[in-house]
Each structure stands twice: as structure tokens, then as C-alpha cells.
Amino acid sequence: MKVLRINAQDTYPIRQLMLVPSHLLKKAKFENDDDEDISFHLGAFKESKLVSVASFFYERNQLFSDLHQYQLRGMATLPEFQGQGLSSELLSSAFPIIKQNFCTMLWCNARVPAVGFYQKVGFKKLNDDVFEIDDIGPHILMFKQI
Ligand SMILES: CC(C)(COP(=O)(O)OP(=O)(O)OC[C@H]1O[C@@H](n2cnc3c(N)ncnc32)[C@H](O)[C@@H]1OP(=O)(O)O)[C@@H](O)C(=O)NCCC(=O)NCCS
Numbered sequence: 001m002k003v004l005r006i007n008a009q010d011t012y013p014i015r016q017l018m019l020v021p022s023h024l025l026k027k028a029k030f031e032n033d034d035d036e037d038i039s040f041h042l043g044a045f046k047e048s049k050l051v052s053v054a055s056f057f058y059e060r061n062q063l064f065s066d067l068h069q070y071q072l073r074g075m076a077t078l079p080e081f082q083g084q085g086l087s088s089e090l091l092s093s094a095f096p097i098i099k100q101n102f103c104t105m106l107w108c109n110a111r112v113p114a115v116g117f118y119q120k121v122g123f124k125k126l127n128d129d130v131f132e133i134d135d136i137g138p139h140i141l142m143f144k145q146i
Contacts, residue, residue, distance in 0.1 A: 001086065003093045006043040008033035015096040018076035024135055030073055032057055042093055044077075044086040052077035052086035056094055061107050063126060064132045064143060070098050072108040088121050095146045105108055107143040109133065 008029070013027035032038040033055070044052035059071040072094075077086050098106060110118045112130065123142040130138045 001084075001089065002045045003089055004043055004045060006050070006053070007040050008039070008041055010043060010050060011041050011055060014050065014053045014076050014078060015074050018078070019074060019136075021135060026135070028074075030055065030057070031061075040094075040097060041074075042090045044081075044090055046081060046086075051081040052090060054087065054090040054094065056098065056106070058101065058103070061141075064105060064107060064140065066105040068103040068105075069105040069107060070101075070103050072106055075108070075114075087117065091121055098146060101129070104146055105143060106146055108140065109139040110142045111136070112138040112140060115140055115142070117142075 012028045020026050020028050035134075039055060039057045041053065041055045043050045051117070053074060053076055054072060055074040057071045057073060060069050061071070075090070076086055094106075108118065108123070110123070115125070124145045126141045126143060128140070130140055133139050
């Protein structure tokens, strides 16, 4: 397995498949995806096939006091490659990059079914508030100091 920096557009097929409900025409593109001053994207490759992606955006959430924060978005692994530590590897590879950019805090809106994953990789819930994101479902705000 290899972790590499990838372009935003490389993430779209996995985002579209894993994160966008199939009945929606919604695109898998996020704001600032292509702005290299704000975001970076990592991919895990198995035998040259991109199988897991994650994207990181310099984005402050006012609920946290840290001045400089990153938001994790678009974290997904193809079903047949889940449970092999790929998302954990992507996060481990992202932490030094985030630190290099003078940030020590990573937060995300975690889908409720994925909360257990985020806890395993060291994220905490800010509180137990569950909020709905349109068309996607219930989420919980989580964070990790890095
Ligand atoms: C959540 C997701 C990204 C995890 O990716 P993955 O590559 O399978 O994760 P890893 O293999 O690195 O898992 C790390 C650990 O978390 C555990 N884990 C993975 N998904 C979990 C879940 N949903 N609940 C509880 N634990 C989970 C793994 O078993 C592993 O535990 P271990 O260290 O004891 O072996 C993947 O299941 C996925 O793509 N889900 C659908 C899309 C999604 O919901 N993304 C999150 C959006 S907020």
C-alpha cells in the first residue's frame, strides 16, 4: 500500500460512490477543492489502484478556540478495501503536513455510522449533539489535537 498526494478530481469517483446518495444529482466537488493554498488531498493505492481518499481544508470552526484548524472531509474507502487500516494510514500521513502548516487541530462532521471509526483513530466528540446535514443524514462534530 502506498499513500500519495493526489488532485481533487482524483477523489471524485470514490467520493461519488461512497458519500453522495445515488438518487441525487449532486456533484462530489467541495468548495476550495482546487485551491492549493487551502486544501490538500491524499489517496491510498493498492497495486496502483486508488482505493481510499481523504481531503483536508484549512478551515476554522468557531466552536473551537484554536486559531488555525483543518477540516477533514470526503474520507472514504472502497467497500472491498475497508478494515485494512487504509483510512488510518491516510490520517497518519496527513498529520505531519497539517503540523507543517502550523495547525494542531483537525475537526470533522462525522456521519453517525462512522463515529466508531473516528474514535478508534483518536478523535473525540465535542458534545453529544446530533445534527442533520441535508440529504446525507445525522452527524456529530468531532476533533483531534495533533
Ligand atoms: C469510515 C471509513 C472511511 C473507514 O475506512 P477504513 O479504511 O475501513 O478504516 P480503517 O481500516 O483504517 O479503520 C481503522 C479502525 O477503525 C475501525 N472501523 C472502521 N470503520 C468503523 C466504523 N464504522 N465503526 C467502528 N469502527 C470502525 C476498523 O475496524 C479499524 O479498527 P482496528 O484498528 O481495531 O483494526 C469507511 O468505512 C468508509 O468509507 N465508510 C463509508 C463512507 C463514510 O461514511 N465516510 C465517513 C464520512 S464522515
